[in-house]
Amino acid sequence: MSTLATLLSGLTAGVVEVVDLTAPLSPQTPVLQLPAPFANTIPLSLETVSDFDDDGPAWGWNNLHTGEHTGTHLDAPVHWITGRDGLSVDRIPPSRLVGPVVVLDGTAQVAADPDFLLEPEHLEAWVAESGPIPDGAWLLFRTGWSSRGGSQETFLNADEQGPHTPGVSVAAARWLAGSPVSGFGVETVGIDAGGAGAFDPPFPAHHFLLGADKYGLTQLQNLDRLPTTGAVIVVSPLPVVGGTGSPARVFAFVEKG
Numbered sequence: 001m002s003t004l005a006t007l008l009s010g011l012t013a014g015v016v017e018v019v020d021l022t023a024p025l026s027p028q029t030p031v032l033q034l035p036a037p038f039a040n041t042i043p044l045s046l047e048t049v050s051d052f053d054d055d056g057p058a059w060g061w062n063n064l065h066t067g068e069h070t071g072t073h074l075d076a077p078v079h080w081i082t083g084r085d086g087l088s089v090d091r092i093p094p095s096r097l098v099g100p101v102v103v104l105d106g107t108a109q110v111a112a113d114p115d116f117l118l119e120p121e122h123l124e125a126w127v128a129e130s131g132p133i134p135d136g137a138w139l140l141f142r143t144g145w146s147s148r149g150g151s152q153e154t155f156l157n158a159d160e161q162g163p164h165t166p167g168v169s170v171a172a173a174r175w176l177a178g179s180p181v182s183g184f185g186v187e188t189v190g191i192d193a194g195g196a197g198a199f200d201p202p203f204p205a206h207h208f209l210l211g212a213d214k215y216g217l218t219q220l221q222n223l224d225r226l227p228t229t230g231a232v233i234v235v236s237p238l239p240v241v242g243g244t245g246s247p248a249r250v251f252a253f254v255e256k257g
Helices: 003-013 109-110 120-130 152-156 171-176 205-209
Strands: 014-020 044-051 056-065 072-076 098-105 138-142 184-186 215-217 227-236 245-255
Touching: 003 014, 003 138, 044 152, 072 227, 098 120, 120 171, 171 205, 184 205, 215 245
Parallel strands: 098 138, 138 184, 184 215
Antiparallel strands: 014 245, 044 056, 072 215, 072 245, 098 227, 227 245
């Protein structure tokens, strides 16, 4: 039996499960809020073109209004100044959007401290316990933050000092940029920590990863349904010509034990 036939057989038999890692996209989906004087993207809205009426008696369809970086979305290198000469979302090789998954679980630390940062020692401890990160892998940072996705206020978790959400330190961002990963995925609104605007450099996950031809993936959910290793991810952004990113549908194939 061929490899693809084996996969289809596994899906049919329920031996392989497809886990949807995508947050539903709606007008209520939390959206990043940058402070003044910076401009912000728009949330999703739908504009009716026809709804089985005089404008289209047998069909319904909508115009879609939203930003590239809304909901579960991919960050392409050209999204950041360090990657501005790199790939736009339409030019990312599809082979880079499918690969092995490694999951690093920080739920306990984040429950105790919403500003928790991954450091190189956390990443190195994961490697020591679970083995080397495979070439082309997507490292997904599980935090449990997706449970807050029903409310912009609790999801962004901001006060007068700014947002408080977990992420990576400057050193960990540099570590990931030098690793064999294709991308880094999170449950939060962006791949950087809420307080990362005050780091040096600011927003180091964007700075180092996108500058190294790595990709970001945000607002994931159901990471608790993935094993530490062994799953395969499929990231499906729209190939927006010249796009700095795109909302994406993200799946994982998980072999059931």
